[in-house]
Amino acid sequence: MKRTLTLLLMVLALPMMASAQEALSQNEFLRRYTNLAERVGPAGLGVETLLNKWEAAWPEDPQLYLARFNFCYTRCRTSHIEDMSVDKYLGQAPLLPMTDSLGNKHNYFEVFDYDDDLFAQANSAIGQAITLKPWHLDYRMARIDALLAYEKDQPEMTLQELKALADKHYREH
Template sequence: MKKIFGLLLTAFIFKFAVAQDYQNDFNKFFQENDSINQLRTLTEWEKSNPKDPELFTSYFNYYFSKSKEEILVVAAGNPPKGEKYLSLSDSLGNYAGFIGSQINYDKSFLKKGLDKITEGINLYPNRLDMRFGKIYVLGQIKDWNSFTKEIVKTIDYSAVNNNDWTWTNDLKKKNGKDFFLSSLQDYQVQLYNTGNDDLLLNMREIANSILKHYPNHIESLSNLSVTYLLTGEYDKGIEPLLKAEKINPQDYIVLLNIAQGYKLKGDKKKAIEYYEKTLEFGDEKAKTYAKQQIDELKK
């Protein structure tokens, strides 16, 4: 029995070492942008160990990289916000347009990559890097509905596995719950930064999904509030903030947002009350802002 176990263990170690070699080779060729050898490595790897989780992430990286095509754009008007560009001037030195780059995505390669990572997620549902990788790509191609659906799926699954997440090479993610929730906050900010008011509904869906499983998550209560305050639904916006205040009465960001909500609503008395609470618990920047607002409201 000991000899058989020893043979099995040896076989496992050998198989793991081979998989590591494929992974290292692929990463090397990926860094070198050598797509021919990337594909060759992936093909050999798949024959050797078709269910290796790192194979799925590597295929995903390969296809996503292949799908990207950068093109030069010359256009009139203003360039997209936040993107690098070169200004163009007319003969009089007046602004005439810009030159910039634009990334397009080949749908065929993109689909192959998304199919591979979806297959990997189905086989290894605790691999958070796979889930986040898919969400990242959906954000890059601005498929916000699929982006949102994938986030909600992951939130729902976090209640199934109790945030017992793993990462690359199946390494266990420490502080899984905190890491998971903080990452979700980054996705909410990503949606907000688009400046597209239509995506406030996506933010609301994500916030509500988080609160279904984590009702005391103050950041999600604040995010939910924002989706209402920005659309003029002030009472609905203030309500989740008051819940957040009960959870942490000294959270000055929450107190400041409540004050802002009441100010927008036109309730000066309640706004001043919460600006004064901000003076009590806020940092210096928050206190300075709160004092300015109180002075303005008392004029």
């Protein structure tokens, strides 16, 4: 009888224990994300699942949207090495300067390419963080940095974002 009662209590307690584990705080989600991102990278295995759970529990947390931005931005970015006949590319020195057997200089640069759809998701995520906390400059600078890297040598969107930031500052002060 005692054994049956103990078993019954354990079965009844399991759903309550599971729901208590699901009700994580914002700080606990941030801690778990930080630990996971340190181990597997910002776009590693399990990060998207954690972000989805975090969003379901705390949809108004700006740190969530910064984490989602990092996830999407990391996934949208790929790189390759390219031979260019310039000494600097976007302000960077060559990754590998070489001279061939004929004496011709070859400068190899790392060039980044972006998946437009994933970049749009990243931009949307950081936009949500900015909407929730408009005066957090780290969110705005993350967007500006990403736009500058995405646009490479034609930074029109970056310039618009910087102008909007300056206008907002002067309008409200």
